Every structure is written in C-alpha cells, then in structure tokens.
Amino acid sequence: MFRSLFFYLRLIVAWYLLVLLATLSVSWIWSGLGSLVQLLGLVVIVFVVIRAHSHLVRVRMIAGKLTSATLATRQRRQIEAPFEAEEAFELLDAAIRELPGVEQVDRTRNHLQIRATAVYADPYDLAQLGRWNPMRWIVSQRNRILATVNRGDGSSSFSLVCEPCSAPWSDWLQVDDGVNLENLEAIARAVTLGVASRRRGEQAAAAQTATEKELAIARLSLLQAQVEPHFLYNTLASAQVLVRSDPAGADAMLGHLIQYLRHSLPRADRALASLGEELERSRAYLAIMKIRMGARLNVQIDVPDELLATPLPPMLLQTLVENAIKHGLEPRPGDGTVWIFARRQDGRVAVTVADDGKGFGAQESGAGIGLKNARERLKLIYAGQASLAIAANFPQGVAATINVPEHYNEEQAHG
Numbered sequence: 001m002f003r004s005l006f007f008y009l010r011l012i013v014a015w016y017l018l019v020l021l022a023t024l025s026v027s028w029i030w031s032g033l034g035s036l037v038q039l040l041g042l043v044v045i046v047f048v049v050i051r052a053h054s055h056l057v058r059v060r061m062i063a064g065k066l067t068s069a070t071l072a073t074r075q076r077r078q079i080e081a082p083f084e085a086e087e088a089f090e091l092l093d094a095a096i097r098e099l100p101g102v103e104q105v106d107r108t109r110n111h112l113q114i115r116a117t118a119v120y121a122d123p124y125d126l127a128q129l130g131r132w133n134p135m136r137w138i139v140s141q142r143n144r145i146l147a148t149v150n151r152g153d154g155s156s157s158f159s160l161v162c163e164p165c166s167a168p169w170s171d172w173l174q175v176d177d178g179v180n181l182e183n184l185e186a187i188a189r190a191v192t193l194g195v196a197s198r199r200r201g202e203q204a205a206a207a208q209t210a211t212e213k214e215l216a217i218a219r220l221s222l223l224q225a226q227v228e229p230h231f232l233y234n235t236l237a238s239a240q241v242l243v244r245s246d247p248a249g250a251d252a253m254l255g256h257l258i259q260y261l262r263h264s265l266p267r268a269d270r271a272l273a274s275l276g277e278e279l280e281r282s283r284a285y286l287a288i289m290k291i292r293m294g295a296r297l298n299v300q301i302d303v304p305d306e307l308l309a310t311p312l313p314p315m316l317l318q319t320l321v322e323n324a325i326k327h328g329l330e331p332r333p334g335d336g337t338v339w340i341f342a343r344r345q346d347g348r349v350a351v352t353v354a355d356d357g358k359g360f361g362a363q364e365s366g367a368g369i370g371l372k373n374a375r376e377r378l379k380l381i382y383a384g385q386a387s388l389a390i391a392a393n394f395p396q397g398v399a400a401t402i403n404v405p406e407h408y409n410e411e412q413a414h415g
Helices: 002-029 031-063 083-098 127-132 168-172 179-244 245-261 275-296 315-331 369-382 410-414
Strands: 075-080 103-106 111-120 142-150 156-164 297-302 336-345 348-356 387-392 398-405
Touching: 002 031, 002 168, 075 142, 075 179, 083 103, 083 111, 083 142, 083 156, 083 179, 142 179, 156 179, 179 245, 179 275, 245 275, 275 297, 275 315, 275 336, 315 336, 315 348, 315 369, 315 398, 369 387, 369 398
Parallel strands: 297 336
Antiparallel strands: 075 156, 103 111, 111 142, 142 156, 336 348, 348 398, 387 398
C-alpha cells in the first residue's frame, strides 16, 4: 500500500509542479489565462492519476506483486543459459524478434549485442485518437530493448534492459503500463522455453542414440549368431560321413574343428577380433575343407605380420573364404585355388579373398545371405567407415575385398 501511495504521490507532485510552472509563465504574459491553465492542469492531473492506477493494476497482473523493481519503467535482468555464447545469442535474438510491436532489431554478432525498438501497444485502444489521445504525453509511446550475451565456461548469461526511449528524467512524468516489465518477462519466458526445448531435444536424441545402440548390438549379435552355426553344422555333418569311410580323416577333421573352435567360441561375444585371429580360424576351416576336397583345393596366404593386429569383425574373413569354396570351387570340376592377402594404404587395410572358381553365375551376383550379413555387420560396427566390394577375378573366379581402418577399438565399435 505504501509503495502505491508513493507512486501516486510522485506523479501528482511532478505534474503539479509542471502545471504550476506553466501557470506562472502564462500569468506573467497574460493574467487572464492563468485560471484556464490551472483548469487544464487539474484535468491533466486527473488523467495522470487514472493512468497511474492503470499502471499499478497491470504491473500487479504481470508480476503478481508490487515492488520497487516491478513498478519501475526501466527493467533490468540477468539470465543464465547452459549454452555457449554463440548459441545463446541466436536463442536471445529469436526471443526478441517474437515480441509484439518490434520495429527494428540491430544485432552485432561479434560483440554479442542486440538493440531493438518496439512501439507501445495500448491495451486500452486509445491510440485511435491519434494526436488527441490525452494519454500519449503520460505513457511512453516507444520502448527499446538492449541485450548483451556474456561468455562463460561452457555456459553464458544474458544482460537484458527494457526501458522507454525517453530520457530518465521523464520517468517522473510518465508511466509505461507495465509494458517494459511485460517485454522483459516475455523474453525471459521465451529463453526459458527455448532452453527447456533444447534440453528435451538433447535428452530425446541421447535416448534415441542409446536405443539405436542397443538395437545395433542386438542386430549384430543376431547376425553373428546366424554366421557361427552355419559352418559348425556343415563340418559336423562331414565328420559324420567320414567316420564311416575314413576314420583317420574324421579324426583329423575333428582336430581342426577343435582348433577352429578354440579361436572362435571365447570371442563370439566381441564386436572385433584381429586379422591374425581370423586368419587362424580360416586356416583351420581350410584344413577341414582340404580333407573334404583333397588335391582339388590349393591355398595361398600372403598377410604381412605387421597387419595381423588389424581389428576385424569375427567370422567375417571366414565367411568370404567359405563363399569362395562353396560358390567358387566346389561347383567347378577340377582343382582350384583360394588366395588370402592383405595390404595397407593410407591408414586403411584391404583384406582380399579371391578364387579362380566358377565366378558369377546367372543367379549369383554377390548378394547372398552371407555377404548381406557381412555388409550389415560392417555398417553396424564401423558406421560407414568400412566396405565390402565383390568383383570378378582375372582370368576367372571372384575376388572379395574388405576395406577397414587400420586402428579401430571396441569403444568405437559399440559407440
């Protein structure tokens, strides 16, 4: 109550002194006009009291309370934002441009400053009276917004000033109907909503990334589960046949199978093995196939020792070797050769499995289930940084080449 009375009293005294000064000035020229000026001054003071009451009501509606800070026509506030200064600057600029009545926005990005002007939006629709509007001398008609973004360590803060365009001394004679407080609250609210929206977006993106990661791992496990049993079933079936006709061959095949499993089962849940481990697995597989195919199968391996540590998905190399046997050499009469070689270039390693077998047939285009799974696993593990290319070998057969980064760890594979 005391603040309200003081606010009324301040405006009345200021306008009374102004009217008194005008009366004295006019009376000095022509005494007959003094009474008229006094009457006009009384009318003006009545309008001032009415507008002061309007200001108090609107400020209470906007802020919910009357304090020295909320009653002031010049408003200032500091707002913290959990963003870098440049991102906060764009957020603040968008909030200011959304204000009603904004005419001009000047932004200086290098200095992280924004200046804007806004016309007074009369809530009582008296502006239609134009120059005859008795309130236009009592209420500030134009306001400005000054905003500065201050840099911080991983965050920033806004310095906001909303004030009338008139000089500070005019505050003794003018009110703003809480417009500058309203502008300040609107900007602060827009910034808060923008921060919350971006936080929700970041949380949604993080949740989506975590979900996609879980799905990728699940898909990868499924793909690897599809690959692992395939060779095991074939080998056990072959060993079963050899037990009846060639027990020694069956014993040798089972020995190679044990060696194969020694390089496979302990690592079946890993996203990445090494080229050396995969090569040992493929040697065991080729030894088993050598028993089955005899002299028809020849193997040549050329992999430098310094490339044996290259990360490689488990079973990927063996899938290509198995395809070379199954689709290349077995359907073709006579003997054939499987080549495995690796080369390094520009931080990447190319591992090639080639054969001189049947080659691409009318219904074989390199898009079988095994190769499809291989491409899918490379995509999931390396996120586009690896590839599998299938091409015709010269003079006949097929060459499959895996191209992967030379250095790639488990965290990258799962991330």
